[in-house]
Amino acid sequence: MTSLDLSGNKLSGPLPENISDQLSYITNLDLSNNSFSGEIPAGIANMTYLNTLFLHYNQFDGRIPAQLSNLSRLVSFSVADNSLSGPVPDSLQGFPSANFTGNPRLCGPPLDKKCKKRFRVRIHIRPIRIHVKLRRINDASSIGAAAGFVVGFVVAFYFPQVLIL
Template sequence: MIALDLSGNRFSGPIPSCIAHDAPHLDLSNNSFSGEIPDSIANMVYLNVLNLEYNQLGGQIPERFNALRRLTAFSVADNLLSGPVPALLRKFPASHFAGNQGLCGAPLDECPGKGRGWINNESSIGAAVGFVVGFVAAFYSLHWVVFSTRLRAYGFRV
């Protein structure tokens, strides 16, 4: 089989897990498929094109899609997907993921709760507060030592 193109129909319900194991081109766009994207699609080792846009698919894009190394075209635009975009799929433009309110990570916006390394808003605020508290404490400690009349008397006896 060279391609399985079922686009533009009124198919609904979940995508069957045994959809087409050897087809290099799978187009299920413009239907009403719902449920999650089957993990079994990751077993389609010869898959070059996967088009799932304009459906009602939910859940996450399976992490196993990182095994689809031959993909040259991929789109899940305008579904109900959420979670991070798997690493291998980040090479595709953001428009191929558009219309999924819950999707995040490159090439889209950063996922919530994921800082860049250990530096994030909370640690930046903590560092600023620590700097101010340390500066104030050092200033008043130095002021107390230099201008204290009790300590001045001991300083000249030595």
Template sequence: MADNTKFVLFFLLLSSSSPCFGTKQDIRCLKSVQGSLADPGGVLRSWDFENDTDGYICRFTGVECWHPDQNRVLGLRLGNIGLEGPFPRGLQLCSFMTAFDMSGNNFSGPLPEHIFEQMAYITYLDLSNNSLSGVIPAGIANMTYLSTLALQHNQFDGGIQAQLGNASQLISFNVADNSLSGPVPDSLHRFPAANFTGNPGLCGAPLDKKCKKSFMLLHRINDASIIGASAGFILGFVLAFYFPHKFLFCGRLQPYTFRVCG
């Protein structure tokens, strides 16, 4: 993480939450993570919350803090320790967490649709080498500070949403070895082909596999539908605003003219 980004986040942390509030929230966050996952290796069971000293959670395995004497979580790095279950709960309570590494575990099931609301300040997200499935949420693009997204070696399917490439800080993106299909969005062509391989249904640059015409046509239709729907909404709004007396409404089966404005 760049020094200036860390400074901004640290400033936000200090200015927008009291020490007591931040401490209690982050402790609740870790308790929720611990309670929502199976832990065959017992790593999370070693987290002992029967403590009231400053910074005690900073000594937990995998927990990084903003300051060793404050119970505020900077990052969770719990890769390759055999954790099992769905995506963990309660992460939104770690309000200023910037790094989340759960790679090399046995997570399964989909990612939350609104995952970005749980990780507002995340810069590093590594969920690679698990068994996560379903579509990759387009809302990840709303993670304003995200610079690294590692989702390789999972079971994600469906297409890659073009919005994902619009994350302004994204410098590393990897979805290799999943079950994704369709064209690679133009917004992601800047990443190497190796980061998309292992998805038999993916096509288009930077991969060597060309897309079928049906794929490209569907892609254009989807884009055109979005543009057309937006234009139609705007046109309808303008007409309703300037010519309200011209609108025709139906009451049951009998049409009649209804004046909206006097």
């Protein structure tokens, strides 16, 4: 079998990732006008004889796999009217913009919608080492601490009613 046309059959669910294992020598694959969902499997890129790939009018989401650039024989391609997002891969930008329309979050050539640049911020946190040098306690603070201890002890021992709330 070299051609498979399953268009307009109300098929649903995701496509298997290993689709190329089952259809390795296929040249024309038309899965349009169904209800396929999930991401377009990158495994389609292993279908090296593929000339035509129609996936329009489905419910695919996510990005168009960049691996599709491996399909050197691809002459007809359409993913219009899905829920795809992100930039159109460079290797597919030669196809008409109509083959990508109807995907509100798809951007880049050949579409008129420019892709927003995403900024990645990397924060490098270096551990901070704090060196504390202990200094000798001077005589004045030693005398103050001792006097406070004695006064507290006397008040607690001779006047306990002051401390009871």
